[in-house]
Amino acid sequence: MRRILGKFFPVEIIDMIQEKAQYWSRLLxxxxxPLVQSRTGRTGTDxxxxxxxxxxxxxxxxGITEDGKEVQVKVKQxxxxxxxxxQGEWDWDPELEQDEYPTAxxxxxxxxxxxxxxxxxxxxPSDARADLFTGLEKHNIPPPTDKVxxxxxxxxxxxxxxxxxxxxxxxxxxxxxxxxxxxxxKILWTDKFDEDDKTEIINETGAGRGVGFxxxxxxxxxxxxxxxxxxxxxxxxxxxxxxxxxxxxHRVTFLHF
Numbered sequence: 001m002r003r004i005l006g007k008f009f010p011v012e013i014i015d016m017i018q019e020k021a022q023y024w025s026r027l028l029x030x031x032x033x034p035l036v037q038s039r040t041g042r043t044g045t046d047x048x049x050x051x052x053x054x055x056x057x058x059x060x061x062x063g064i065t066e067d068g069k070e071v072q073v074k075v076k077q078x079x080x081x082x083x084x085x086x087q088g089e090w091d092w093d094p095e096l097e098q099d100e101y102p103t104a105x106x107x108x109x110x111x112x113x114x115x116x117x118x119x120x121x122x123x124x125p126s127d128a129r130a131d132l133f134t135g136l137e138k139h140n141i142p143p144p145t146d147k148v149x150x151x152x153x154x155x156x157x158x159x160x161x162x163x164x165x166x167x168x169x170x171x172x173x174x175x176x177x178x179x180x181x182x183x184x185x186k187i188l189w190t191d192k193f194d195e196d197d198k199t200e201i202i203n204e205t206g207a208g209r210g211v212g213f214x215x216x217x218x219x220x221x222x223x224x225x226x227x228x229x230x231x232x233x234x235x236x237x238x239x240x241x242x243x244x245x246x247x248x249x250h251r252v253t254f255l256h257f
Contacts (some may be wrong), residue, residue: 025248027057027102028245032239035235036238037049041234048143048228049228050142052225054223054244056219057217059073059220067194073218073247076190076247077193078186078210078243079240080186080243081247082184082225082238084239084241085175085179085233085237087178087237088178089106089180108177111177115172116236117172118169118226120221120224121154121224123154125180143224143226147168157216159212161246172207172210173208174201174207182237193211223245225243
């Protein structure tokens, strides 16, 4: 497409045409295997399990240039679709201390103790340790430690340092607290965001803003969707989820996954 347009328009105009028409290649990952991240197990904010990991974002062929500049893969936006719920109504146990119960507001997103996060895995080359990623999704195991990742040449990309952000996890979506109804959430993150808005999580929708996530992506990266909970008595129940990443392709034909 770009090659044809290149006969009639300069590169800048071609970019504008693709942007306006949203004529992008798309990376898609989907998992429809139900998962219950149970009430038992580890406690605290480290209670995480992989649910979905995308294929690597495409890398342009080495040596391909456009107007003398090295071709870069540009991700325009990332969309998450999640169908899930939490454990439902809490069973009150008078023998437990009050502080062992969550402070979430039933029927709302605020204070939910089950949610989803995203992280970015980066490795060189892009297909390095593909068996590790397959195992993470297949066996529903916690994310590997930094030491394990470093041993196989993989890293988790840190969040941008601006706005006081830190860590490696981006909040994607919270479940509605104490709800037995499965709900579909669609979360859209783009490469543009309001730098004056310091809100990380939108309480009305339970969605994260994803500040800096899209801009942090590079060719060869994998996007991981993580099921999370912070209470031993909570459970995150997932029906299915998908990740879609439209990509602006520069003279490169990308595969659709």
